[in-house]
Amino acid sequence: MKTWTQKIHIYLGLYFLIFLWLFSASGLLLNHHWDFTEFWTKRRQSTNEHRLVPLTTQSDPDRAAEVMQQIGLVGELEWTNSRPTAQRLDFRVSRPGHVVDVKTDLTLGTASVQEVRVNGWGILRSLHTFNGVGANAVRAQRDWSLTQLWTLCMDALALGLIGLVVTSLLLAWQRRARWFGASLALAAGCLVCGFFVVGLAWL
Amino acid sequence: MSISPSASRNIHRWTQDLHLYAGLFLSPFILVFAFSTLALNHPVREVTAPPTAASRTQSVTVATSGLGTLDHARSILRQLELTGEIDNVMHNTKAGRLTIPVSKPGELTTVQVDLNSGVATVQRKANGMAAALVYLHKRPGPHLIKFRGNWGYMTAWSLLADAVVYGTLFLTASGLYLWWFFKAERTFGWLLLAAGTLTVGGLVTAITLA
Structure with missing residues (x-):
């Protein structure tokens, strides 16, 4: 029993090690504003106009996909605002480090494309939050296969962490000589964490 | 300079104990971040509560x-x-x-x-328990910098969030050290490490360079 618990603990820890480092580092970047990690003021921006071949599809997602194909864009499709008029189709295509705002005029057959590229620090930050269901998105669903895969990895990491915690509890249970210290550490963690999760609401 | 066998045993025992105690203390925090990740990735869109x-x-x-x-x-x-x-x-x-x-x-x-x-x-x-976990996951976060941490408890939470990250880094480093002593697990361990690295590296490359 102990051997298998230990094996699973080691295997989960080793497989998810790099994931954990990536999300730890990006978590720190999101919570701190260190000058050397500045990316937004160093962004590269460009705006281009494209002519569009008349669209053949009817629904907004299909039309957006058609426009993306014509312009040569790949990434997660985001609807940042409701459609202003029937002639307009505005959307955003994003992936970590690269955000493209597309504003199309279907009557004139044109698309204004504004691209923003950020450096490695910006990419690292956005990898932490890149799940295709942004808080500001009007119609949120994952439509890029890589967003789905990345989200799956994040879910797997979360489940892996839960697995690591469960196996660590089992391993601690089996080390009888360390019960006192282990119970103290766990109780302290539960108390402090519990205070923030449920206790603050009572203050 | 080589370390004597008894010193090496002491280092190993101390690392093992610290890994155990730090891991147990951090367990509830790690669960908060893990469950909130699932909640963030699979939000239940509610009509204004x-x-x-x-x-x-x-x-x-x-x-x-x-x-x-x-x-x-x-x-x-x-x-x-x-x-x-x-x-x-x-x-x-x-x-x-x-x-x-x-x-x-x-x-x-x-x-x-x-x-x-x-x-x-x-x-x-x-907003319920899931919202509480998500709230803590996102704090302090990158937005509203001039407002953040205006309640003492949230300042304490941001310090704790950092401590969880540094603690996790310690757990991974000490975990690697402890793994190295399991000679029977080295080969499979290397394979898993390589698989994890390839998964992350491959996906990040594909996402950013697509």
């Missing part, structure tokens, strides 16, 4: 200077006996209204102050 309690109104003394500042918002919250992290305070000059959102894990209270009559309306909305 109704307020939990009926709104209450109360007269407050509103200072005319510093409208919309944190100190000003704090003085109003003191009169209303409300606590929590003040989010983005909005001062609508035209309507003569001040809006102060006050948040806690899993709870949002909105205070609307009519600056002409000096009457404050307080509306509280409880």
Whole structure:
């Protein structure tokens, strides 16, 4: 029993090690504003106009996909605002480090494309939050296969962490000589964490 | 310089104990971040939830200077006996209204102050456990920097969030050290490490260079 618990603990820890480092580092970047990690003021921006071949599809997602194909864009499709008029189709295509705002005029057959590229620090930050269901998105669903895969990895990491915690509890249970210290550490963690999760609401 | 066998045993035992104790202390925090990740990735889109309690109104003394500042918002919250992290305070000059959102894990209270009559309306909305976890996961976060950490407990949480990250880094480093002593697990361990690295590396490359 102990051997298998230990094996699973080691295997989960080793497989998810790099994931954990990536999300730890990006978590720190999101919570701190260190000058050397500045990316937004160093962004590269460009705006281009494209002519569009008349669209053949009817629904907004299909039309957006058609426009993306014509312009040569790949990434997660985001609807940042409701459609202003029937002639307009505005959307955003994003992936970590690269955000493209597309504003199309279907009557004139044109698309204004504004691209923003950020450096490695910006990419690292956005990898932490890149799940295709942004808080500001009007119609949120994952439509890029890589967003789905990345989200799956994040879910797997979360489940892996839960697995690591469960196996660590089992391993601690089996080390009888360390019960006192282990119970103290766990109780302290539960108390402090519990205070923030449920206790603050009572203050 | 080589380390004596007894010193090496001591280092190993200490690392093992620290890994155990630090890991157990951090366990609940790691669970908070893990469950909130699942909640963030699979949000349940709700139609605007109704307020939990009926709104209450109360007269407050509103200072005319510093409208919309944190100190000003704090003085109003003191009169209303409300606590929590003040989010983005909005001062609508035209309507003569001040809006102060006050948040806690899993709870949002909105205070609307009519600056002409000096009457404050307080509306509280409880969002549940999942929202509490997500709230803590996102704090302090990259937004509203000048407002963040205005409630002592949230400053403490941001320190704890950092401590969890550094603690996790310690756990991974000590875990690697301890793994190295399991000679039977080295080959499969290397394979798993390589598989994890390839998965992350491959996906990040594909996402950023697609």
